[in-house]
Amino acid sequence: MTTTLKQTEQVVMLAILRKQPDAYGVSIYEELEKRLDKEVPMATIYATLETLEKKGFVKSKRGLATAERGGRAKMFFEITGKGQAALNASLSALDRLRAGTKLAGATA
Amino acid sequence: MTEQEKLIEILEIQQDGRLRVRFGDKERLIEVPPGAGRNDLLMHIHGALERQILVELKEARRFKGDGLYDPAAKAADRTGTLAPPAFAERVISFLAPKNSVQALLGDLHEMFRKNADRLGEQEARRKYRMQVAASLVPLLWHWLKRIGFFTVLVDYFRSKLGL
Numbered sequence A: 001m002t003t004t005l006k007q008t009e010q011v012v013m014l015a016i017l018r019k020q021p022d023a024y025g026v027s028i029y030e031e032l033e034k035r036l037d038k039e040v041p042m043a044t045i046y047a048t049l050e051t052l053e054k055k056g057f058v059k060s061k062r063g064l065a066t067a068e069r070g071g072r073a074k075m076f077f078e079i080t081g082k083g084q085a086a087l088n089a090s091l092s093a094l095d096r097l098r099a100g101t102k103l104a105g106a107t108a
Numbered sequence B: 001m002t003e004q005e006k007l008i009e010i011l012e013i014q015q016d017g018r019l020r021v022r023f024g025d026k027e028r029l030i031e032v033p034p035g036a037g038r039n040d041l042l043m044h045i046h047g048a049l050e051r052q053i054l055v056e057l058k059e060a061r062r063f064k065g066d067g068l069y070d071p072a073a074k075a076a077d078r079t080g081t082l083a084p085p086a087f088a089e090r091v092i093s094f095l096a097p098k099n100s101v102q103a104l105l106g107d108l109h110e111m112f113r114k115n116a117d118r119l120g121e122q123e124a125r126r127k128y129r130m131q132v133a134a135s136l137v138p139l140l141w142h143w144l145k146r147i148g149f150f151t152v153l154v155d156y157f158r159s160k161l162g163l
Helices: A007-019 A025-036 A042-055 A081-098 B038-059 B077-081 B086-095 B101-119 B121-146 B149-161
Strands: A058-066 A072-079 B008-013 B019-023 B026-030
Touching (some): A007 A025, A007 A042, A025 A042, A025 A072, A025 B101, A042 A058, A042 A081, A042 B101, A042 B121, A072 B101, B086 B121, B101 B121, B121 B149
Antiparallel strands (some): A058 A072, B008 B019
16 A cells, blocks of 8 residues: 655645545635644645545545535545545554654654 | 533633633634633633624624624625636636636635635735735646646757757
């Protein structure tokens, strides 16, 4: 199993997991802003989602168009089984690398 | 009472004395001066709850232009005409991939409307332009990749170097 997820891919996938079943551009953006305390450009989120979709790690489905979105539909994202396995492997690799290290200011 | 039914929940008392409190599904930090009495503590929490209710009402557009509470004011006159900067939208339309451009524009539009309600139209426009500016590099990079710019570039140098 590949563990070569970029950091942006990891955080976007984690945000999707947190927001499911309501994971779409704005909710992912807000979750990242809230949890990481920084603004990730919406285009970066979409570019990452496109890459993840090409890899088969996420799948998208179109929602209904609403007036508050200028008549445009939402695109909902969910992580596939393959994506969950890749994310798990990637985070586990980080945990293994981190285990036993002492980092000043770390809480975990 | 289940977790979901709790209206107010104190999630954490921080070392500096601030309280991390959840109102419904919103979290807020409340400043409480050390040594505050019981009544003062309740007043701080009460004040924060009142501010939260005002924010919710404002987000739900329940105030008229004169700032007076109006239950029927939702989706008032402004909502029909309020639109994000057209030029910034065109930039996104041109550079974003076809399969996600409508979703991306819709998300930016939704954020613009939220910001307009919360911060005012001018600030919402500024934030929209900033969002588009921050998106330019990733969009341009993916656009160049999509149109095969880098392949052409590599082929050009290969032919020049005779590889």
